[in-house]
Amino acid sequence: MSSPTFSREASEIRISVQRLARRLRNERADDTMSDSQLGVLAWLSHTGTFTLGELAAKERVSAPSMNRTVNCLEEAGFVRRTADDEDRRKVNITLTDAGHEIVAETARRRDEWFDAALDELTAEERATLREAAAIMRKVSDR
């Protein structure tokens, strides 16, 4: 059970996280790729292959929603679908060469604004953000 004070703490941290996330979305240098599309490319870039259902679970969206995102990426030539040999209901999704290229390029351009913002902080403040980032990952994966 949480005290009122504790709940206010959660509220303040949540608002800060959500505001910065929105700011980062607005300030991104790259305009050609949505967050959901880039999120899928990032998972594939990291792990190699996922089925559509796995991607939907990872990104916590519905299967139809993920299907639409994958359609866009496939039309753009960044991913390909291949039928699974063992279970023919499944569809494996992998990055194309163009997909690999866009991941690196987009990540670089997208961080331009945030990079400049971090530049204005002290080394100690950046260290705090790094530590917090690790904790936030833990919380997200909970």
Place this chain on the structure above:
Amino acid sequence: MSSPTFSREASEIRISVQRLARRLRNERADDTMSDSQLGVLAWLSHTGTFTLGELAAKERVSAPSMNRTVNCLEEAGFVRRTADDEDRRKVNITLTDAGHEIVAETARRRDEWFDAALDELTAEERATLREAAAIMRKVSDR
């Protein structure tokens, strides 16, 4: 100019922030109010009165987009529009009594999941998140 290492740091922090923000959005207990609507209520709750244009600037959305959000809030009875006496082109937006009530109630319900997540952290980890929240605010306001 930032080094490649520095840029990777920005990328990791950005991804952590955006992932947690999405997780918080998905895990919210309250389903009746969108983030954009609650964002507006939070500004009004904090400061009292804003014009439509000011709200659009604060939330970094277009005027038509904010107009729509305010329409929803007005229909729901949470805000009211009043013409500005000095400049009759302007519209002042303020919280109604129902608006004040919903702000406190929604914030409490919305933080249930995050509250429980924070409960599993150490006091030191929570302190790091609090410090990071202040830094994130500074960065967002940049």
Place this chain on the structure above:
DNA sequence: TATTGTTATACTCTATAACTATA
């Protein structure tokens, strides 16, 4: 029958362009 992916449909949030009223 249950599961995986897809299609059909609708709702929300966002934007740009065009319009109205006021300065």
Place this chain on the structure above:
DNA sequence: TATAGTTATAGAGTATAACAATA
């Protein structure tokens, strides 16, 4: 002319319900 707000319209992302193919 310029500015504040609004309306019209369109695009992207999301969801649920219904369907097809496969297990």
